[in-house]
Amino acid sequence: MPQAKLTDRFGRTVNYVRLSVTDRCDFRCVYCMAEDMTFLPRQQVLTLEEIARLARNFVALGTEKIRLTGGEPLVRKDILELVREVGTYGLRDFAMTTNGSQLPTMAEKLRKAGLHRLNISLDSLDSEKFRSITRTGNLQQVLDGIDAARDAGFRGIKLNTVVMKGRNDEEIPELIEFARKKQVDISFIEEMPLGEISEHDRGLALCTSEEVREIIRRRHELIPVAKDSGGPARYYQMPDSDVRVGFISPHSHNFCSTCNRVRVTVEGRLLLCLGNEHSVDLRRVLRGNPVTDDKLQQAIIDAMDLKPERHHFSSNGEVQILRFMNMTGG
Ligand code: SAM
Ligand code: SF4
Numbered sequence: 001m002p003q004a005k006l007t008d009r010f011g012r013t014v015n016y017v018r019l020s021v022t023d024r025c026d027f028r029c030v031y032c033m034a035e036d037m038t039f040l041p042r043q044q045v046l047t048l049e050e051i052a053r054l055a056r057n058f059v060a061l062g063t064e065k066i067r068l069t070g071g072e073p074l075v076r077k078d079i080l081e082l083v084r085e086v087g088t089y090g091l092r093d094f095a096m097t098t099n100g101s102q103l104p105t106m107a108e109k110l111r112k113a114g115l116h117r118l119n120i121s122l123d124s125l126d127s128e129k130f131r132s133i134t135r136t137g138n139l140q141q142v143l144d145g146i147d148a149a150r151d152a153g154f155r156g157i158k159l160n161t162v163v164m165k166g167r168n169d170e171e172i173p174e175l176i177e178f179a180r181k182k183q184v185d186i187s188f189i190e191e192m193p194l195g196e197i198s199e200h201d202r203g204l205a206l207c208t209s210e211e212v213r214e215i216i217r218r219r220h221e222l223i224p225v226a227k228d229s230g231g232p233a234r235y236y237q238m239p240d241s242d243v244r245v246g247f248i249s250p251h252s253h254n255f256c257s258t259c260n261r262v263r264v265t266v267e268g269r270l271l272l273c274l275g276n277e278h279s280v281d282l283r284r285v286l287r288g289n290p291v292t293d294d295k296l297q298q299a300i301i302d303a304m305d306l307k308p309e310r311h312h313f314s315s316n317g318e319v320q321i322l323r324f325m326n327m328t329g330g
Pocket of ligand 2: 025026027028029032033070071072099121
């Protein structure tokens with residue numbers, strides 16, 4: 001492994017990069033997108049070669065973990081080629097976040113192409129509710145996708161659930177039983193104020209991680225997992241199961257002091273923090289003349305000075321960040 005070279009002004013080492021491979025998606029989840037989204041023109045979007053080049057240079061700077069995300073990464077044409085390429089970079093951890101709709105046909109191919117782990121979003125086990133949250137999604141397709149992922153033998157599979165009051169909070173016990181039955185981990189996420197939405201009031205819908213834990217504790221003891229991954233999620237286990245239950249709580253638990261990650265949007269904007277606008281245009285460097293790996297690496301190293309100390313999400317649902325999650329790369 002190369003020496004870690006990415007350190008910010010607060011002494012945090014950055015060794016985890018989330019790369020958004022598309023802003024497009026086959027779903028329109030109510031917390032993530034407006035119903036009538038306009039997507040980026042193709043020439044503004046990085047090519048797969050440009051994304052791979054970025055990934056390679058981050059690895060040269062000590063990145064050990066890459067997650068491909070979006071938008072929906074599996075709607076990007078030729079995504080398997082990118083997975084195959086990045087799979088050769090010797091990463092300690094190579095993961096993808098997906099809505100699962102394409103997994104029935106893609107899971108095994110992704111595993112064979114070298115992907116280690118999958119996060120699959122699942123907000124409801126009721127097909128009508130699932131449709132109303134995702135606006136276009138088909139629950140059965142995603143459930144089949146989860147089974148296909150299990151069969152494909154990934155190192156780890158985790159479900160992600162954004163909890164909204166009055167929407168899917170009543171399903172928390174069912175989702176826990178589902179995760180236990182399928183032997184996959186599950187994380188509950190507090191909705192973040194990214195992008196302007198009119199479909200619901202985020203302040204009213206916020207269900208805090210503590211509230212979710214209380215609901216789970218009615219049926220199961222939750223024992224904190226001693227060794228934390230250092231990421232934003234806090235993990236617990238139930239006494240009679242290996243399944244880990246995570247909580248991602250941007251509102252109620254500030255995890256910024258251990259932040260080890262940056263994101264790159266599909267336009268090549270390096271985002272230093274999910275909850276701030278600080279960014280550097282890497283596409284300009286990638287499309288400069290001449291473009292060299294040295295220039296690219298220097299731009300990434302220089303960007304570390306912009307990484308802010310913390311985010312300032314408030315819990316009243318007020319939008320502080322105008323970009324939607326599908327642009328940010330969740
Ligand atoms: N399309 C893929 C999926 O849904 O898993 C990957 C991209 S999606 C933006 C990544 C994750 O961000 C999903 O688990 C989604 O539920 C979550 N997400 C989207 N908008 C969010 C928001 N406003 N607050 C919290 N989580 C959000
Ligand atoms: Fe698409 Fe994922 Fe956003 Fe839902 S959360 S609209 S699946 S990008």
